[in-house]
Amino acid sequence: MNVALDAAQLVSQIQAWGQELAFSQIGVAGVDLSAAEPGLMAWLSAGCHGDMGYMAAHGLKRARPAELVPGTLSVITARMDYLPRATTEGWQAIELERLDRPQEAVVSVYARGRDYHKVLRNRLQALADRIAAHIGPFGYRVFTDSAPVLEVELASRSGIGWRGKHTLALHREAGSMFFLGEIFVDLALPHTEAVSEHCGSCSACIDVCPTQAITGPQHVDARRCISYLTIEHAGPIPLELRPLMGNRIYGCDDCQLVCPWNKFAQRSVLPDFDERAGLSGSTLIELFAWSEAEFLRRTEGSAIRRIGHERWLRNIAVAMGNALRVRSDPVLEVALQGRADHPSPIVREHVAWALAQSQPA
Structure with a gap:
């Protein structure tokens, strides 16, 4: 039996199942995030996390998947686009115009529909169930912005996108209007290829931030x-x-x-984010x-x-x-x-x- 070939085939199968479950993209990252540790510790030491004490409480576990979930050998990463299905062309300009109407209440686009934690968790769990049905029981844990996980780091290492200057993951064919989720697994899977950065000299996000x-x-x-x-x-x-x-x-x-x-940016195929x-x-x-x-x-x-x-x-x-x-x-x-x-x-x-x-x- 060719174990490497079987693992590669399994990743392809997981990606196909992910598409059936409305994920826009599935990748695989390794567990060595040591290169991200100095930046994480400097950010925490500067107090940039504010009141989010849970970020400091877990320390370097955030950058060490195998410590957070013992036995983890790979991380399956997932992207799910969230623009509402009815989103029209020019939606960015429409949203910016809301800021010029002082008496209108502006809620972030991602929060206007169903709680993404629920949507992603259910579908990531369904994906894990499909894997188990295919290969038998295995060790895993699902994450949806619900624990000390370096989501963007894992996403960028697995080809989901690159880290934009605003710190969010960016994808050439999907922008940044998507959610991230992960499944930590005790399976040794081949990693999907990372993508290069494409922000260039653009500083639009830095320049526009209302509070700098x-x-x-x-x-x-x-x-x-x-x-x-x-x-x-x-x-x-x-x-x-x-x-x-x-x-x-x-x-x-x-x-x-x-x-x-x-x-x-891509529209969601799900009614959940309407x-x-x-x-x-x-x-x-x-x-x-x-x-x-x-x-x-x-x-x-x-x-x-x-x-x-x-x-x-x-x-x-x-x-x-x-x-x-x-x-x-x-x-x-x-x-x-x-x-x-x-x-x-x-x-x-x-x-x-x-x-x-x-x-x-």
Whole structure:
């Protein structure tokens, strides 16, 4: 039996199964990520992970798959495109235009549909089941942005893309509008070939970042990143960053919207990532009016739900304050005053800040 040939055939079969399960691409990476360790430790030492203590808690396990999951010999990597099926040509310009309408609430494109953790996990598990049915029981563990895994490093080593200057994985035929997932396996599989970088001298993502969180090529200070501030950060948003957040209430897509490669971004084949009512084109006032019960109902099965109603109101209050900085609006002010005595001190403080931004008529 030719073991090498059998392993190569298995990878081809896994890639075919992946396509059937709506993955856009399947690769295989090795487990030696030692070259990424110095950069990881320098980033953590500088405190760029902010409140995300879990990143530091796992230390170098993030860069050592075989320590994270003992017995791991290879990592199967997966890409899943997420643009909604109804996405039209010129979608980048359409999304950028939203930022010029201060009273519109802007939610990151990826979060407007079903929680990607659920979608990818279920399909990665289905892929693992198919492998087991084909070769018999084997050791594995599925990851979907759910543990200390260097996802972009693994993706770039396995040909899923290269690390863009905004630190996200980039693919010449798919841009960066995709999710990543992994299966750590105790199988020795041949690695798929990495691809070369194609950012060149372009610095569009660095230049456009509203808070200058991209401090250099392939380096992001999460403490300044709007995605971090609106999703991961639980406390008060730093005062100096609030005016820079504009009307972005959950995540930020700016660095992806200006990336030339995203003109090739692919639409998902799944209905899971279609936009939910209310998460695209709604006004700040509409979303600020959601009670906690309505928030939970409207975000059931959504990635947004995990930030909770308090952070939801905090984020929208900042956006409302920024709208008032542009133009005084009695309706916005009344909506804010309705939450001025909210039980949460975080909400009260951000509402007070927002009201203080009102421009004199």
